Amino acid sequence: MVIDSQPASEALFTARKSGQGWFRADCPYCLDATGKADRRQSLGIKPSIAFFMCFKCGVRGRLKDVTPTEPARKQEDEDAPPRIPPPPFYEPLGADDAWGSIFLSDPRRYLVDRGVTQLTVAQARIGAVLEGPYSGRIIVPVLDVDEETWLGYSARDWTGQAQLRYKYPKGMRRGHVLYNQAALYRETDDPVVLVEGVFDALPYWPDAVACLGKPGDVHRYIMYEARRPIAVCLDGDAHEEGWCLSRQLRLHGVRSGSVRLPPCSDPNSVEPRWLREEARRCIQF
Numbered sequence: 001m002v003i004d005s006q007p008a009s010e011a012l013f014t015a016r017k018s019g020q021g022w023f024r025a026d027c028p029y030c031l032d033a034t035g036k037a038d039r040r041q042s043l044g045i046k047p048s049i050a051f052f053m054c055f056k057c058g059v060r061g062r063l064k065d066v067t068p069t070e071p072a073r074k075q076e077d078e079d080a081p082p083r084i085p086p087p088p089f090y091e092p093l094g095a096d097d098a099w100g101s102i103f104l105s106d107p108r109r110y111l112v113d114r115g116v117t118q119l120t121v122a123q124a125r126i127g128a129v130l131e132g133p134y135s136g137r138i139i140v141p142v143l144d145v146d147e148e149t150w151l152g153y154s155a156r157d158w159t160g161q162a163q164l165r166y167k168y169p170k171g172m173r174r175g176h177v178l179y180n181q182a183a184l185y186r187e188t189d190d191p192v193v194l195v196e197g198v199f200d201a202l203p204y205w206p207d208a209v210a211c212l213g214k215p216g217d218v219h220r221y222i223m224y225e226a227r228r229p230i231a232v233c234l235d236g237d238a239h240e241e242g243w244c245l246s247r248q249l250r251l252h253g254v255r256s257g258s259v260r261l262p263p264c265s266d267p268n269s270v271e272p273r274w275l276r277e278e279a280r281r282c283i284q285f
Contacts, residue, residue: 088133143182179209
């Protein structure tokens with residue numbers, strides 16, 4: 001789909017300077033894309049590379065009437081994560097026929113043992129691979145904010161035989177995407193839980209996002225655009241890092257707090273009801 005860059009160019013005239021060469025403005029595309037006008041300056045514009053993108057509706061493109069002062073970059077750059085298709089032989093597990101298939105009983109059993117329900121599997125579009133280079137792995141898609149476009153995936157071994165428990169596709173930039181990022185933009189007072197890994201997020205679906213590792217600079221920039229409170233719930237050995245992140249978010253106007261997990265624990269090993277209650281409580285302080 002070709003995006004008309006004229007509205008973004010016009011928005012640049014009233015945009016505020018944000019940092020690192022970026023400017024911020026209300027997104028002129030959100031109303032058509034989401035049915036709701038943007039009033040929180042979700043559109044980021046970087047004239048030096050003639051690039052714009054919205055952190056709410058996901059639109060991105062190049063400014064045709066602006067001459068870049070830096071070398072032009074493709075979508076595979078840090079500002080536009082590359083589109084990465086599902087792995088070969090990917091089979092979605094959420095449909096009744098797949099969930100009840102005897103051939104998919106092993107990945108289904110693994111998910112059930114991890115406390116992941118069929119409803120979550122269907123909504124999160126979780127699948128499995130039975131052959132090829134990703135054979136024996138659960139596939140958890142990492143989708144763009146449109147909740148359709150694949151930006152990559154986490155491939156978790158369920159057999160216990162693989163040398164690497166997790167694999168990610170070549171070209172995926174984990175430091176520039178958040179798992180279930182769309183959850184940040186649902187306007188509600190209920191906090192979203194920020195965790196490290198996808199299986200830490202699944203017990204709290206759809207109210208959790210994951211950094212696919214430790215939070216990085218780009219992750220923080222994305223979180224500054226949140227439309228709901230963020231409860232930072234990093235693993236038990238990273239409490240101080242989580243506390244610092246929650247304070248940074250507060251400085252940027254995001255309602256935030258942090259939950260201290262017990263030592264040597266993670267969000268997937270504690271009682272979900274307890275963590276949800278702690279997430280709500282930490283936002284009040």
